[in-house]
Amino acid sequence: MKRIVERILQDKEQEQEQERRRPYSAYLYDLGHLREHVQARMDSLPPRCKFFYAVKANSEQPILRALASLVDGFETASLGEIIRVRGVAPDAPIIFGGPGKTDYDIEEGMEYGVSLFHVESELELLRIAHIAQRRSSTASILLRVNLTGPLPAATLTMAGPRTQFGIDERQIPALLQTVRQLPNIKLEGFHMHSISNNLNVERHLDLIRYYCDRVRSWMDEFGLELSYLNAGGGIGVNYDNLNDQFNWPSFVAGLELVCGEKLPAGMSLLFECGRYVTSSCGCYAAEVLDIKHNHGRHYAVLRGGTHHFRLPASWQHSHPFEIVPIEAWQYPFPRPELIDSEITAVGELCTPKDVLAREVRVARLRIGDIVVFQYAGAYGWAISHHDFLSHPHPLHIYLD
Known part of the structure; x- marks a missing residue:
C-alpha cells in the first residue's frame, strides 16, 4: 500500500509540473507483493498439493x-x-x-x-x-x-x-x-x-x-x-x-x-x-470531484465508480478505503471539506446503484483528495461494465 500511495503522489506532482489538470482515476498493482504472497503459499503447500491460478479473478x-x-x-x-x-x-x-x-x-x-x-x-x-x-x-x-x-x-x-x-x-x-x-x-x-x-x-x-x-x-x-x-x-x-x-x-x-x-x-x-491470489496486490484510486449534502447524508462523488470497480455493488458491501490527501488547489474560491463525518462514496454514473461505500466515517475529506480502495486486485476491473456512459477508462499502473 505504501508503494501505491507514493506512486499516486508522484503522478499528481508530475501533472502539476506539466501544468495539466485531470481528475485522477487508476488501478495500481504491486507485482512485488503479488509474487511474495504467492511464493509463500507455494512454498508452504504440503506434498501432493498443486496450486493453480483462476484467471477469471484478473x-x-x-x-x-x-x-x-x-x-x-x-x-x-x-x-x-x-x-x-x-x-x-x-x-x-x-x-x-x-x-x-x-x-x-x-x-x-x-x-x-x-x-x-x-x-x-x-x-x-x-x-x-x-x-x-x-x-x-x-x-x-x-x-x-x-x-x-x-x-x-x-x-x-x-x-x-x-x-x-x-x-x-x-x-x-x-x-x-x-x-x-x-x-x-x-x-x-x-x-x-x-x-x-x-x-x-x-x-x-x-x-x-x-x-x-x-x-x-x-x-x-x-x-x-x-x-x-x-x-x-x-x-x-x-x-x-x-x-x-x-x-x-x-x-x-x-x-x-x-x-x-x-x-x-x-x-x-x-x-x-483467484480472489485469494490477487486481491491484496491491487488498489483502485479515484479523485473526489464533489461533496454533496442531500437529505441528511454526505456524498463524495468520485472520478470513477462501478463502471471501473463493480465489486462493491456486486457483493453489496462497503469496500474498505484510505484517503490520500492532495494539497494542491487551483481554484480562487474556498475548498470544500468534511471533518469527522460519515460519507457515502459514489461514482459519476447516472444511477443510484453507483455506490462503492456507504456511510463510512472519515477524519477529513476534501475535494481533490484521492480515495484508494484496497484489496481491489480481483474481480474489480475484470467484471466491470467499462463503457457504460462512455466515460474514460482508468489508468492501469503496474509497480515492479
Whole structure:
C-alpha cells in the first residue's frame, strides 16, 4: 500500500509540473507483493498439493506474466482466457472449466494444449469425446460434481439444488458407466468446487475431508484409478476487516493431516484460487470531484465508480478505503471539506446503484483528495461494465 500511495503522489506532482489538470482515476498493482504472497503459499503447500491460478479473478497480462513462473498452472473459464494464458505461458498446464463450452471452444482448447477439461454434463462429455475421436486424440477430464451436501456456509454457494454448475451427484454412477464406453476419454478425477469466499479454516478442511470421502467411495465402488481431486478455490477475502484474513498457516498445517489421512493414494489435490491470489496486490484510486449534502447524508462523488470497480455493488458491501490527501488547489474560491463525518462514496454514473461505500466515517475529506480502495486486485476491473456512459477508462499502473 505504501508503494501505491507514493506512486499516486508522484503522478499528481508530475501533472502539476506539466501544468495539466485531470481528475485522477487508476488501478495500481504491486507485482512485488503479488509474487511474495504467492511464493509463500507455494512454498508452504504440503506434498501432493498443486496450486493453480483462476484467471477469471484478473486476466491482465502483467498479472499472468508475474504468476507464470510461480503457480503450477492456470484455471480458465473461456477460450479467451486460454489465449491470454498462452500469450505469456506457452507450456503451462491449463484446466478448462465453465458451464457452457461450444464445440469450437473445446476443439481450440485441445489445439492450445489444455491439460484437463472440467466436464459439466453428460452432453458435454459426449461432445468432448466426439471431437477427440475426430481428432484421433484423447481428452483428459475431471467430472465436475454438484454435491448435495451438507456444505458449509459461505458468501457464494456453487453446489446444491439451486445452482447450474456441475453434475448432480446422483447421476455420477450412470455417467461413470458411460465414461467406460468412450475410448477417447481419460477420466483423471473429480472437480468439486462447491463454495466461494470462505473465511473459516476448519470449514474448509472439513469440506476437503468430505470431498475425499466421496471420491474414495466412488473409487471403491467402481474400481477407479484416478490422479486428481480438484477442490476448486473458495478461499475468501475479508473485506470487512482487512486485518483478519484467512489463516493460511493454520490451513496448510491441517491440510497436511487431511492429505495423509483422507486423500486416496496416488492422487494429487488441486486448488484453483483467484480472489485469494490477487486481491491484496491491487488498489483502485479515484479523485473526489464533489461533496454533496442531500437529505441528511454526505456524498463524495468520485472520478470513477462501478463502471471501473463493480465489486462493491456486486457483493453489496462497503469496500474498505484510505484517503490520500492532495494539497494542491487551483481554484480562487474556498475548498470544500468534511471533518469527522460519515460519507457515502459514489461514482459519476447516472444511477443510484453507483455506490462503492456507504456511510463510512472519515477524519477529513476534501475535494481533490484521492480515495484508494484496497484489496481491489480481483474481480474489480475484470467484471466491470467499462463503457457504460462512455466515460474514460482508468489508468492501469503496474509497480515492479
